[in-house]
Amino acid sequence: MLLSGTAASIKNMEIRGAGRIARAAVEALADYAENLDVSDPETFKQEMQKAADILTATRPTAVSLPNAVRSVMRALDSFDSVGAARDAVLARAAEFVDHSEHAVERIAAIGARHISDGDVLLTHCNSEAALGCILEAHRQGKEFEVYATEVRPRGQGLITIRTLNDAGIRTNYIVDSAVRYFINDVDLVVVGADAIAVNGAVVNKIGTAQIAHAAHEARTNVIVAAETYKFAPRTILGELIEIEERDPDEVLPREAAEELPFVRVRNPAFDVTPAEYIDLIVTEQGAIPPGLAFTVIRDYLGWRIEELR
Numbered sequence: 596m597l598l599s600g601t602a603a604s605i606k607n608m609e610i611r612g613a614g615r616i617a618r619a620a621v622e623a624l625a626d627y628a629e630n631l632d633v634s635d636p637e638t639f640k641q642e643m644q645k646a647a648d649i650l651t652a653t654r655p656t657a658v659s660l661p662n663a664v665r666s667v668m669r670a671l672d673s674f675d676s677v678g679a680a681r682d683a684v685l686a687r688a689a690e691f692v693d694h695s696e697h698a699v700e701r702i703a704a705i706g707a708r709h710i711s712d713g714d715v716l717l718t719h720c721n722s723e724a725a726l727g728c729i730l731e732a733h734r735q736g737k738e739f740e741v742y743a744t745e746v747r748p749r750g751q752g753l754i755t756i757r758t759l760n761d762a763g764i765r766t767n768y769i770v771d772s773a774v775r776y777f778i779n780d781v782d783l784v785v786v787g788a789d790a791i792a793v794n795g796a797v798v799n800k801i802g803t804a805q806i807a808h809a810a811h812e813a814r815t816n817v818i819v820a821a822e823t824y825k826f827a828p829r830t831i832l833g834e835l836i837e838i839e840e841r842d843p844d845e846v847l848p849r850e851a852a853e854e855l856p857f858v859r860v861r862n863p864a865f866d867v868t869p870a871e872y873i874d875l876i877v878t879e880q881g882a883i884p885p886g887l888a889f890t891v892i893r894d895y896l897g898w899r900i901e902e903l904r
């Protein structure tokens with residue numbers, strides 16, 4: 596079934612990247628609704644909620660996931676038949692996927708404006724939104740080169756360098772710990788986001804905070820490319836974004852770890868970059884300084900304050 600398959604693929608990172616996760620979850624929810632064979636609207640809603648909970652529990656940090664699922668589940672707020680409810684879910688899911696794809700294109704167009712001829716860029720991990728900006732600038736004929744990090748432990752940097760190479764963009768592939776060494780050569784850091792808090796802090800792949808810190812020290816600008824559905828409404832109430840800690844096996848094979856009984860391997864997948872290290876957040880609604888994160892949550896996500904409690 597698509598629901599359990601998608602949930603498993605998101606968990607084991609076969610499907611990864613905050614935007615892709617959100618779209619895959621919404622498509623799985625739509626498929627579940629289409630095949631859900633119940634006649635009572637209340638049961639339909641309850642079963643849909645169970646499916647939504649399975650999907651949102653797969654990865655805790657990417658806020659795009661609960662935001663996307665919530666946006667589809669809102670379609671169930673009022674209906675009087677299973678048929679109408681199903682149609683509403685399918686329509687909302689299609690709308691979300693379409694919005695998400697257009698958002699990435701719009702971000703690419705806006706973000707590309709901040710990349711100039713002769714720039715040296717640095718990107719970390721594999722962000723569809725961040726790479727969109729870089730690819731669009733290249734498409735416009737701008738000449739620049741990129742530093743791309745390896746991204747231990749999962750090595751998403753390999754996906755990034757393949758994409759950059761295929762586009763014919765000159766790229767330097769470096770280990771994560773070489774960022775400080777090269778940062779004085781870099782004009783602009785471009786990264787994505789898994790979540791953005793109301794205070795403008797950005798949660799992104801582990802290592803982003805160190806990169807932003809080094810960039811700040813070197814007076815290198817940092818821009819974050821992120822769809823508005825990556826902003827985290829609950830942070831308005833002071834709720835913190837949970838940082839996913841993944842299997843230690845990803846860092847050190849179990850057999851090696853077993854020989855080191857006094858060693859505990861820690862594997863947080865994300866970290867938090869404070870707003871003061873970020874110059875601009877590029878969303879599909881425009882580029883904003885991180886201090887305006889609240890207005891994105893208020894104006895574009897459409898959460899009512901009662902829903903947050």
Ligand SMILES: O=P(O)(O)OC[C@H]1O[C@H](OP(=O)(O)O)[C@H](O)[C@@H]1O
Nearest residue numbers: 611612613614722723724787788800
């Ligand atoms: O949505 P897009 O821009 O593609 O990616 C945003 C972020 O999602 C990824 O997380 P992971 O690799 O799924 O853990 C990376 O942290 C990346 O920067």
